[in-house]
Amino acid sequence: MAEDGLSKVFAALADPTRRAILARLARGEATVNELAEPFEMSLQAVSKHLKVLERAGLISRGRDAQWRPCRLETGPLEGASTWIERYKDVQTDRMDRLAAEIDRIRTGTDRDQAPGPERGQ
Amino acid sequence: MAEDGLSKVFAALADPTRRAILARLARGEATVNELAEPFEMSLQAVSKHLKVLERAGLISRGRDAQWRPCRLETGPLEGASTWIERYKDVQTDRMDRLAAEIDRIRTGTDRDQAPGPERGQ
DNA sequence: GAGATATTCAACCTAGAGGTTGAACAACGA
DNA sequence: TCGTTGTTCAACCTCTAGGTTGAATATCTC
Structure with missing residues (x-):
């Protein structure tokens, strides 16, 4: 994938799982477990998707005890x-x-x- | 890449070369050679990029003697x-x-x- | 028909995406 | 401290994106 921000954003949006995650986050913050729940894939795979979204700037993550709540960031959109x-x-x-x-x-x-x-x- | 149309469009847009090609086509139709001219890569590589754009529905191609003029299609956008x-x-x-x-x-x-x-x- | 030009096809290479599993790390609750 | 829960790291696998080169195809021109 290209290094520029726009390419990262479009690449992040080019996956239906990641778009579904963003759609979910539009309804409010969620933890990794909550985000992974609808999908058949492993938690680790979802974690990787979140990393892609984070690197594109489309989500940010906090720390709440052992949870890492994810939040939609609309700037790159x-x-x-x-x-x-x-x-x-x-x-x-x-x-x-x-x-x-x-x-x-x-x-x-x-x-x-x-x-x-x-x-x- | 996922099979759905939206994923194909976003994936097509996730490459700076392809975005530049679309930007060029917004100024009017162009042949493969004309589109390839600004880039350092081979003609075949550009041809591949055009195929990606075509499969995403972002361009259409005609036939004019040995030329294959490309035209921007805005529907998927x-x-x-x-x-x-x-x-x-x-x-x-x-x-x-x-x-x-x-x-x-x-x-x-x-x-x-x-x-x-x-x-x- | 023969050569020139425009484009694509085919085979190949490398790096990275997207998935897996198993182990590690972090923070809670008892 | 120990087990449980939430999350990530690391190693691995497979498939494809994006590039290369060389040959093939299509069409014009002479």
């Missing part, structure tokens, strides 16, 4: 959302495609309007 | 965006955490309000 929003409304209908194509043929390059390049995270 | 939006505004400030904690201690379970579970894609 903001960054991911921002990235997606920049591209999801790009026009891709027929007319625009045609116009772009004509422009490309005519100028031999690409000069049409669109969102800027990815900003470094 | 919509799905990814929807997923994130459901969680990114969850309240995680101090007071809410405290309230949730009190509730958890009192009831021995979790009953606070939050977005529902992930909908199957």
